[in-house]
Amino acid sequence: MSEVPLLEKPSKGSQFYVGLAFFMALIIFLIIGVIRLNAWLEDEQQAPVQNIVVSGNRTFIDDVEIEALVKRTQSGSFFELNVDETHKTVEALPWVYRASVRKRWPSGLEIFVVEQTPAAIWNSDMLLNKNGDVFNAQISDPAVVKxxxxxxxxxxxxxxxxxxQGYRNMQSLLDSTNLHIVEMFLSERFAWNIQLNNGIRLNLGRIEFIDRLQRFVDLYPLISEQDKQVDYVDLRYDTGLAVGWKTAADQV
Structure with missing residues (x-):
């Protein structure tokens, strides 16, 4: 009767090395996978930002300009795009007062903007918003300014x-009339001078300029009854005022 050879069980030492080899192979596989995934994520062509949506009430903000700016300053994939940096870039635009930025899966970017509200032209070349802050944006179209x-x-x-604030206080006083301030000058010594829409210039001085403007409003109906055209009114007096009349040459 022939004997059947018995299979020897692997020793504990060989089991350990087999397991170690499997574990090392798994680690290497995972590392390769992570490297390839990271390379894919960094590749703009694999995961580009395909859709940038700009929202919010806007008149002077250019959506195309914002889209081009984001793509130029944040080149890279959707996953690599830095939301905080994009937010700072968009808010740095002159006409943007506030902005919020968020990613929209799988390849979109949502940008909500609050536009500056222009309140006045400042020193001929800049603008003031409703809070009195300067922003360096030009309105190129004169018709829009008008x-x-x-x-x-x-x-x-x-x-x-x-x-x-001085302009607002004075214009509020003039709202009861048909007069509007078109230009206002505040000197280095904080003396106030304004020009009205009818061409009259008012010198209000440094102090009590609201009371002095009220004096003009009270006396304007009497002044306007004159046959001559008013050039300027000097209100730098405790009582009364001085009127400068236009000459015949000025009226031509």
């Missing part, structure tokens, strides 16, 4: 909010 009816304010640096 439509917005923005007053022109002039003053020393740092006086923007004072000038805007």
């Amino acid at each position: 439509q917005l009816k923005l007053p022109s304010l002039f003053g020393p640096g740092g006086s923007e909010q004072t000038a805007l």
Whole structure:
């Protein structure tokens, strides 16, 4: 009777090395997978930002400009795009007052913007928003400026909010009439001068300029009854005022 050879069980040592080899192979496989996935994620062609949606009420903000700016400053894949940096870039645009940015899976970007609200032209070359903050944006179309009816304010640096508040207080007083401030000048010594839509210039001085403007409003019906055209009114008096009349040459 022949004997059947018995299979020897693998030793514990050989089992350990087999398991170790399997574990090492698994680790290598995972590392290769992570490297390839990371390379894929970094490849703009594999996961580009395909759709940028700009929302919010806007008149002067250019959606195309925002899209081009984001793609130029945040080149890379959807996954690599830095939302915080994009937010800062968009808010740095002159006409953007506030912005929020978020990714939209799988390849979109949503940008919500709050546009600056222009309140006045400042020193001929800049704009003031409704809070009296300067923003360096130009309105290239004169027709748009005329439509917005923005007053022109002039003053020393740092006086923007004072000038805007002074303008608002004076215009509020003039709202009961058909007069509007088209230009306002605030000197280095904080003396107020304004020009009205009818061409009359008012010198209000440094102090009590609201009371002095009220004096003009009270006396304007009497002044306007004169046959001559008013050039300027000097209100820098405790009582009364001085009127400068246009000459015949000025009226031509």
